[in-house]
Amino acid sequence: MSATVKSGEAVGPGAGKTRATGARRVRAIRTKGGLSVRLDVRATAVGLLLLAVALAAAVALIGSGDYPMTPAEVLAALTGGGDAGQQYIVHDLRLPRVLVGLLVGVAFGVSGAVFQTVSRNPLGSPDVLGFAQGSSVGALAAIVYFQADAFGVAAGAVAGGVGTGLAIFLLAWKRGIHGYRFVLVGIGASAMLYAMVLFLMTKANIVEATRATTWMTGSLNGRDWDQVQPLAAVCAVLVPLLLFFGRPLRMLEMGDDAASALGVRVDRVRVVVLLAAVVLVAAATAAAGPISFVALTAPQLARRLTLPRRLRGGGGSAPMPGPNLVLSGLMGAVLLVAADWASQRLFGADQLPVGVLTGVLGGGYLLWLLATERKAGRV
Template identity: 80%
Template sequence: MSTTVKPGQGPGKASGTGAVRAVRTRGGLSLRLDVRAVVVGLVLLALALAAGIALIGSGDYPMTPGEVVATLTGGGDAGQQFIVQDLRLPRVLVGLSVGAAFGVAGAVFQTVTRNPLGSPDVLGFAQGSSVGALTVIVYFQAGTFAVAAGAVVGGVATGLAIFLLAWKGGIHGYRFVLVGIGASAMLYAMVLYLMTKANIVEATQATTWMTGSLSGRDWDQVWPLAAVCVVCLPLVFFYGRPLRMLEMGDDAACALGVRVDRVRVVVLLAAVVLVASATAAAGPIAFVALTAPPLARRLTRSPGPNLVPAALMGAVLLVAADWSSQQIFGADQLPVGVLTGVLGGGYLLWLLATERRAGRI
């Protein structure tokens, strides 16, 4: 049995438009289904897959979408199998995973802080990962795996430090943002210091990593990031309903039975691990975590963090940006982090102007 709630018919509505369908089983289980959000999610999933196929077909040896699909399903000659399976598929999988991780982490930070500027880019987590990676590069001259491990350690350590500094009988969103901005400034200064200590080879390696790129990614980056996503993404999705209640305020959430501090700590820790792992795999790619959640919310027109649409939007943005950079500038001529930084910077200026006109800043 199912019923449809039209807009304006009571508290069950999703938002200004679209219907909410409540599906009830004979056993009494009830599921709230936002039809528009489901449709948007399916469209974003299709776009992510299409962008991935297009990216696999791009490069010095172009392939049509039909050839890509045929090769992925076991067809194609030996050369196509090597190009797709060994060279390009890992790049796409890393891009999709990194985009999804950034999208979910951005949704978590913006929901917990109740601030559209709440993002790993702004709060210092990306800078913490950069410090960890640069420390390994400059002082230990280590390889790719050690650099990734240093980025994870730096990101997680930064997250724990911000938690401790922002904790005062709980984590308050406004205090968390202020501490994060201060930590970001200090960590950026450490990045500059480490760059002055590096020789020309180390500085080149560090600059390339800090730009953020999917070039040269292989299965060594795919499997660790996939393992983190398999653990952390379902954990955050499990807390999707409590996160939505947090947007109503701590008092209202507590009245509805939400353990506010526990929810904040769990989802923030999971988000920090996602950001650190994604940064380790592809570098500190800018602004995906900032832009994906609000874009997903504008499309779904649904309240709450919109975690699944945010993840899919992040994947679409990152893979589409990487494909666009190859089409416009040539294969691997422009790191994807440069393009997302330019587009994200424009979005940030627009967001600041919008918030100022609304009187919120």
């Protein structure tokens, strides 16, 4: 969420000063110890707002279900209050589901921002590039050929996603990775992997096909602490790693030549962030299934919220701020938890998997994005 102050602007010691960089405002603060911190005012405000909305949606989701609870009762149970029944419902049944939703949303949002930045294409999303289909092939293979349990299905999904990522990376490599080649190879791989999914479905019996269809829809139903712990461990390692590469990623958006001139080792940065993003997507897909369009929409919505009002229409050659990994992760968490809450409120508890709702809304957003890009002359 940081931004760059114009060169030549001095910041006084011990004080915070607000500067305008074009249409964006940053606050630069220098402590007495010489530590300098620069904050984008708008991005910080949007980040705090998204965090508050995500937490509020999480509380509302915990309180939804066959046994509804008020926000006060949910907060009391989370802090050790309430009766034994409320404690069991919150801690054992609903809290793991909400935590999986938050973590999956963060993972999809951050990884989507990485893919779109590296490909320099708003359509460069795991949904479009075949990573979700690769995880689906791995999970279906575990179900059809090995009758695997939940852990085996998750392991198959991770193996399929990582294997797909490595294959796309190698096929797209030619003296480095270039955005359009990466996207085109990913789209081709997606089509081939979808054909493999259909083949595996024809090989499955009725029980296996039903189980596979349920998994492929993408759902938070029945999630427990067994899914929370490994996903939290993956996010705890890979999300900070990707945030560490936030500055080089912003430079990559200016092009390889400009990034190299600024001292960025382009190929090394691209390899590291892509591998980390692939593993992050695979882990999230293993935990909740291939929930569609969150990775596509979250980074775009986060970027638009941080744009000045006059640049939000999407037309022309409006400059986009950096990858905004933190905001993209928070937006992903908001979208997924809010969609799960909406599906329960509109259709009843566990009647509509969240992947169906995100697919409908995300498909509409994709059509709007394509129309906007076409109007701007970029597709």
